Amino acid sequence: MLNIFENINPTSKINFEDRVIPLFKIKEESESISLSQFQSDGNYVSIITKNSYSFVKHLLAVWNNGLIPVPINYQLKNVQIKEMLGSINCSNLIVDYDVKQNYKSVCKSVLSFEEIEKSNSINNKYNNTAVVLFTSGSTSFPKAVPLSFYNFDEHYKSIEKRLELSKDDNWLASLPFYHIGGFAIIMRALLSGADLSLVNSYKTGEIISAVNKFNPSHISLVPTQLFEIVNNHIKPNTNHKALFLGGGPSDNDIVKSALELGWNIIKVYGSTETCSMVSSVSIKDYPAKINSSGKAFDENEIIIVDEKMNPLSKNQIGEIVIKSNSLSSGYINNENNQFGSFGFLTKDFGYIDDDGFLHIEMRREDLIVTGGENVNPFEIENVIKNFNFVEDSVVIGVDDVKWGQIICAVVQTKSDVNINDFIKDLKSILPLFQVPKQIIIVDSIPRNEMGKVNRNDLKKLFMKS
Incomplete structure (x- = not known):
């Protein structure tokens, strides 16, 4: 069994708007929620809502009921949502009450958070699927990626030491929960017993306001968000430890400007399939490696191969292969040769330099x-x-x-x-x-x-x- 509350700090809490909710209170509330209207153990339940306290509570309730959560981007059109959920045979959906009627055509069973009744809880097993997340689908139809509790536990263990994580941290959920970058923030907070602070949206003003209000130790941003932070000359809060930067190529001048403002920029590389980051580099500690995506975390291996899967030497560009205990088992209902005994073929091209740092060149599709x-x-x-x-x-x-x-x-x-x-x-x-x-x-x-x-x-x- 994986008990995500075993490391709970008695003072751990979720900060949301003007509410401060103890984590043990959320645990109690989630255990009283029944999803008996949905079917047996192993079924998927999609959750469509913004990052919120309600999302976290009902995520835990889905786990407690032995079901598998499938967070979906609330901004997608119904036809897109229906196609994505149909690809994994998901017929259950939880949404906010005021928009429930909008989703009647999407799923067989649609319930609002407010309509869910109370009853006993069920625990999830360590190797069970913790969540199904869809890839961004920027170059093809989104793929459904199952990630287990084991994957998240191994991910946390691999990053904990290098990033010096602890129960005293406060994670700002600055990325959407339907994306691995955002969902992993929930898991890190739960596994470490740290605080979790939520924002209403990912607009610059909202993030700046949340940074000032909640004083988070850790924040994750994509390059466009960092650009806005720098463009508005925003300095970090007093409790700031790290700003994780990933999700695509970043501009060196912007990164340098952020460092000058006082942000501790840690560039990371990873994907939905790898359960988020598998490598990192602190630009403050390694300024000469600003173009890199860092070194692999412990228990992770990054290999560069040619078209015939032969390993390449240092500084030779090839496809990036990841070996890790945090790897997904493969896509759902999608035959794909990216997963195998070799690990995961990322379809990213890059090289490893003489010092062991990974450099990303581009996606094969690009x-x-x-x-x-x-x-x-x-x-x-x-x-x-x-x-x-x-x-x-x-x-x-x-x-x-x-x-x-x-x-x-x-x-x-x-x-x-x-x-x-x-x-x-x-x-x-x-x-x-x-x-x-x-x-x-x-x-x-x-x-x-x-x-x-x-x-x-x-x-x-x-x-x-």
Whole structure:
């Protein structure tokens, strides 16, 4: 059995809005909630709501009833939610009472938090599935990833020593619970007996307010959130220990500015499949490694392999493979060769330097092959972003009969720009085969709450043009 309350600190609590709720009180409340309306042990129960005290309480209730929680992004359309839940045969849903009617078409059984009755509780076993989380689906249909209590326990054990975690910490839930980055925050707080502080949304103002109000020791951000923190010249709170930065490429100047403001930036690498971070580096301690994603935690192994799965030497770029006790067992109802005795094929490309630090180059799906040339889109994005009039940019490959793919750029500008002059300037900097064939200027580049761009949606812009 895994008792997530065995390390509970008598003073541990959840901070939410103007409420301070002792963790033992939440434990008692969750144990009195019955989900007998849903079916037998092992069934999935989707939870759709914002990060809230209610989410945490009913998450524990789902576990107590021997069921498996499936947090879903509340911003998705019903047709998307129905398709995702249908892919794992999930027919049970818990939502806020005031929006219950909106989800009647999504699931067979829809209940509000307020409607759930009381009865006895059931414990979960150590190897049972703790949660099913969907991948972001930025390049394909979201995959359902089961993670066990064992996975989370092993994850916590692997990071505890290096990150110096303790029951006296206070974790700010600054990322959504339907994402591994946010859900792992709940688990770390529960497994360590630390405090958990919640925010109403992930807007800059809300996060800044929560930092000032709750004085958290640990906060996790994606690059877009860090940009806003730096842009608003926000300094850390007095109890600050670490700011974990992951979820995509980060700008070195922004990271350096954050360090100057006093934030202890720890860059991390991981995914839903790996139960969040598997490597880390403190930029304060290793400033020369600002371009890296750190070294693997204890009990985690990072290997770089070629196309034939042969291990590569230091500084050779290949696919990143993860071996870890925190690895998921594989996708649900999805035949995929990414999992095996070798570990997990991440589809990320990178290398390990002479000092053992991991460097991420790009995702395999992001690679552009044009006229037989392999092109890293992020190299082009960095060049484009160096222009003073550019606010943001995303470079993608669009299918083309002649070239296989052509390079296209979506550019968010601060001021008016002459496209012809812009392309001429790019030709003076980039090799001709790396110069975008098409450029679209937009007012803003849509990103999700994790700062990720849906590249398939952007491709549609060029297919229409």
